[in-house]
Amino acid sequence: MSKSVNAELKEAFQGVSDNFRGTVDDPYPLYKKMRETSPVYTGNFMAELGVPNIAGSSKDRPTFTLFKHADVMRVMRDAKTFTSGFIAEGLGAFFDGLILTGMDGEAHKRARALLAPVFTPSTIRQWQEEKITPVLEDEFVKPLAASGKSAELIDDMGMFFPIRVIYALIGFPEDNPDEIKRFAGWAMDILVGPQEDPEKAKIAGMKAMAAAQALYDAMLPIVQKRREDGAKGTDLISRLIRLEEDGTKLDDHEITTFVRSLLPAAAETTTRTFGSAMALLLTNRENLEKVKADRSLILKVIDEAVRLEPTATFKIRQAAEDIEIGGVAIPKDAMVSCVVSSANRDEDVFDNADQFNPFRKQKPSFGFGFGTHMCIGLFVAKAEIESAMNALFDHMPNIRLDPAYPAPVMTGLQLRGPRAVHVIWD
Ligand code: HEM
Incomplete structure (x- = not known):
């Protein structure tokens, strides 16, 4: 893999982090105060904390910010009253095709039903055995373990394995790692679309559009070729080509736009969640030892990390009718x-x-969303992080935080996670 592509990707990752960092690193005391004093706040609270977001884009649409679990649950589970179609508004070709996040109602339901079979836990388990675990072991953790006795988990693996894995699962040719990273860079350009400063927003918006087009142009021929070759593989593109529900088939344009939409959704989120889960676990020796001894606990660690430090920190919807929440008219x-x-x-x-307590009784939380738009790839993300953790525990004996560095710090009021997790092993 070429150095410059790695450097470009790191730069793009940093750009996304800086863009969404906001004005405070630890917002939790502030959120607690809001839950107590103003749980339904009139205003775009996240924008006030310096986080660019789509909510404030039109002056005719006031924004309300919700802080309580019950209120968030009410919104997320009622996609009829609280819609997502605005996400696609005005984006034209950028959002043309099968892009779940900006779809509503029957169209969204149909698309989810069509796609569901390729994201079931059993399909993902098969992928995990055949692909995810071998890639994590052989291409990332074993070489890293053999290279010395210390590493930085984000730069040395976390930034790259989700891209490597998701692109293999999608079915992009695996013999061109630089192209895969170029795709990843474009995917991050799409993420940086929303910006605070209107001038910057214009430039970033144009860059995001160009990146989306470049991705489409690069991917369409791959989809077309796969169809020509009979689409017999277990990769996502082949599975999507073979899908059929009530006689509906996906055409090449739909498959290309869906797969393209996965790239910003699947890679960087997994990187940051992996970083948070490792940082939280390594910070508590007792938890760490329990999990190392009983690997079935890893999934609990991931769920708890996604509760306590979600990477996707807020979600926006639009009210389809006049409604009241917590006594506030919306x-x-x-x-x-x-x-x-x-x-x-x-x-x-x-x-x-x-408190980070992987052994707590799990209750619904919203780090992977909730309701009809809940993350379709959550089993993929969990499988990747699980395989990564297993490989680290297997090949880096007594892995622990490196005392030569400050403890990991979570940053980012959106797309949150630690920028660095330094570890050593025996
Ligand atoms: C730890 C990593 C991940 C996190 C934290 C995450 C988070 C989320 C969240 C919060 C949503 C809900 C969006 C909404 O309510 O509007 C979502 C939706 C989605 N995610 Fe993920 N995601 C992750 C990994 C993945 C992966 C690996 C894939 C694909 C393989 C994926 C594909 C999607 C798609 C397609 C949607 C849209 C679903 C819909 O609107 O119906 N995500 N994700």
């Missing part, structure tokens, strides 16, 4: 910003909500 067309990071620590639902 007019039709208003934007409703659900602060997942706050709801996930609501003391009315979680005991010792600020």
